[in-house]
Amino acid sequence: MKHNFSAGPCILPREVIERAASAVLDFNESGLSLIEISHRSKDFVAVMDKAQSLALKLLGLENKGYKALFLQGGASLQFAMVPMNLFQRSAAYLDTGTWSTKAIEEAKRMGTTHVMATSADQGYRYIPEGFDLPQGIDYVHYTSNNTIYGTQMARFPKTDAPLVCDMSSDIFSRQLDFEQFDLIYAGAQKNMGPAGATLVVVKESILKKEKGSLPAMLDYQAHIKGESMYNTPSVFAVYVSMLTLDWLDRQGGIAQIEPKNREKGRVMYEAIDKSELFEGYAHAKDRSLMNATFNLNRPELTDRFNELLREAGIEGLAGHRSVGGYRASMYNALPLSSVQALTEVMGYLEQKG
Ligand SMILES: *Cc1c(COP(=O)(O)O)cnc(C)c1O
Numbered sequence: 001m002k003h004n005f006s007a008g009p010c011i012l013p014r015e016v017i018e019r020a021a022s023a024v025l026d027f028n029e030s031g032l033s034l035i036e037i038s039h040r041s042k043d044f045v046a047v048m049d050k051a052q053s054l055a056l057k058l059l060g061l062e063n064k065g066y067k068a069l070f071l072q073g074g075a076s077l078q079f080a081m082v083p084m085n086l087f088q089r090s091a092a093y094l095d096t097g098t099w100s101t102k103a104i105e106e107a108k109r110m111g112t113t114h115v116m117a118t119s120a121d122q123g124y125r126y127i128p129e130g131f132d133l134p135q136g137i138d139y140v141h142y143t144s145n146n147t148i149y150g151t152q153m154a155r156f157p158k159t160d161a162p163l164v165c166d167m168s169s170d171i172f173s174r175q176l177d178f179e180q181f182d183l184i185y186a187g188a189q190k191n192m193g194p195a196g197a198t199l200v201v202v203k204e205s206i207l208k209k210e211k212g213s214l215p216a217m218l219d220y221q222a223h224i225k226g227e228s229m230y231n232t233p234s235v236f237a238v239y240v241s242m243l244t245l246d247w248l249d250r251q252g253g254i255a256q257i258e259p260k261n262r263e264k265g266r267v268m269y270e271a272i273d274k275s276e277l278f279e280g281y282a283h284a285k286d287r288s289l290m291n292a293t294f295n296l297n298r299p300e301l302t303d304r305f306n307e308l309l310r311e312a313g314i315e316g317l318a319g320h321r322s323v324g325g326y327r328a329s330m331y332n333a334l335p336l337s338s339v340q341a342l343t344e345v346m347g348y349l350e351q352k353g
Contacts, residue, residue, distance in 0.1 A: 001313055002314075003312070003313055003314045003315065003341050004334070004338070005327070005334070005342070006315065006316030007147055007320070007329040008147065008169065008187075008189045008190040009190075009194060009195050010316070010333075012193065012194075012240070012244060012333050013244060013247045015247065016243040020236075020239065020243060024236075028043050034236065034239055035236055039233055039235050040229070044239075045229075047235075047238060048070070048229065048233065048238060048242075050242050051068075051238050051239075051242035052067075052068040052069075052070070052228060053068075054242065054246060054249055055068040055201060055245060056068050058245060058248060058253050059178040059201065059254075060179070061178055061201060064179060065205055066202065066204070067202055067204055067224050068200070069199070069201075069202070069223045070200075070228050070233055070234070070237075070238045071197070071198045072196065072197070072198065072233070073198060074195070075166055076187075078166070078198060078200065079103040079107075079166075080106040081200075081220070082139070082185070083106060083107040083110040083113075084110060084214055084218055085218075086162065086164070086207075087111045087138055088111075088208075089137075089138060090112035090136075090137050091111065091113055091114070091137055091138050091139050092114040092116050092133060092137050092140045092141070092159075092161075093107060093113060093116065093141045094115075094117060094131070094141070095115050095118035095120060096118075096142075096146050096149075097119070097146040097149050097151070098124075098146075098148050098322065099143050099147065099168070100143040100146075100166070107141070111138075114134050116131045116133060124149040124151065125281060125282050125283050126282070126283040127151050127154075131157075133157055133158075134159075138162070139161050139164050139182070139183075140158065140159055140161050140163050140164065141165070141166070142156055142164070142165050143166045144156075144167045145168075145169045145288050145290050146288070146291075147168070147169040147190070147290070147320075147329075148320040148322060149281065149293060150287060150292055150293030151283075151286040151287065151288055152170060152286065152287065152289060153286075156180060162203070163180060163182050164183040164185075165181050166186070168187045168190055169291065170190075170191065170289070170290045171184065171186040171190075171199070172191050172192065172254055173191055173261050173332055174254065175255060178201075181201075182202070182203040182206045183200070183201070183206065184199075184200070184201045184202075185198060185199065185200045186199045188240075188241050190290075191244075192244050193240040193244050194240050194241075196234040196237035197233070197237035197241055199241070200220070200223075202220055204224065207224075209221075216230060217230070217231070244333075248332065261289045261290075261330065262289060263336060264289070264330045264336050265287070265292070267336065267339050268328055268342070269287060275346060276297070276350065277301070277346070278295065278297065278346060279294060279295050279297055280292070281295060281323065281325060289330065290330060290331060292329075293323065294326050295324070301353065304353070308345045308349060309345060312344075312345050313341070314338075314341060314342055328342060
């Protein structure tokens with residue numbers, strides 16, 4: 001058995017993979033594959049409807065004026081679609097690392113973009129606090145979890161402007177007051193499904209730009225009008241996302257998965273903190289429950305550590321190429337036993353070298 005710590009695309013529940021595999025062979029006993037039927041067929045429309053309603057249900061946003069869309073282009077296209085759809089004059093961003101930096105670059109193409117604060121001075125090891133929020137802006141943008149550095153926001157300071165959040169790597173992992181956000185987006189491949197679908201949950205009342213003023217594919221209103229099928233959606237990615245959301249819902253939703261994620265984080269960080277060999281990358285107060293980043297203090301043990309990891313079936317632990325070291329990604333589908341397998345290897349290396 002493998003322990004999959006990959007940061008994305010990443011581990012999905014085994015039963016989801018099995019159901020997806022069988023639907024590729026024969027979808028709903030139709031004698032046809034999921035990926036060779038019309039997206040307008042009754043069976044696929046039901047999949048899309050269920051994926052949208054499960055997303056809103058799990059976030060507690062049903063009947064509150066929000067729409068859930070499954071778009072393409074990844075979270076990276078949302079870096080551009082958000083300003084395209086929301087900019088009138090200016091917006092404010094918090095810079096907590098690569099993904100927010102990229103979002104800022106896209107926003108700058110479209111209007112005045114205030115960077116409220118940045119943690120670049122310390123390699124994005126922390127989440128800035130106590131920064132000023134400009135007034136009279138079109139929206140505020142945060143990245144809730146910084147996948148590369150292993151930091152996570154606990155609070156989301158707000159103005160009267162709409163609040164936008166990139167939740168690609170921690171959506172559905174912890175309870176938040178999701179109503180504080182007016183637009184949430186997340187690439188599917190970190191806590192939801194395969195790459196190729198991007199969830200956008202948007203409060204319709206914030207979309208003020210005149211209909212038709214943007215290219216349709218980049219216009220949230222065109223996708224809302226088309227019920228997330230303005231054009232052919234990524235049927236396979238939407239289907240697998242629906243299965244994962246259904247898996248989460250059957251377990252009792254975010255309220256039930258959050259304590260499991262907290263326990264995994266506790267075990268992981270305890271192992272890092274008590275070790276002389278390993279050192280955490282992110283400041284303790286801002287550490288992420290999804291991505292634990294750490295370094296090995298004695299580089300001469302790198303080969304031995306890698307060999308032990310291989311023997312234990314531990315995969316996907318390499319840190320992002322911009323940070324180096326190690327990163328243990330502990331998304332919803334990762335069992336506690338995988339974290340224990342990793343901490344055992346770390347403890348063994350510490351004792352026996
Ligand atoms: C992975 C990631 C992205 C980029 O997602 P793509 O779907 O590859 O465009 C953006 N933001 C965060 C927080 C991420 O973890």
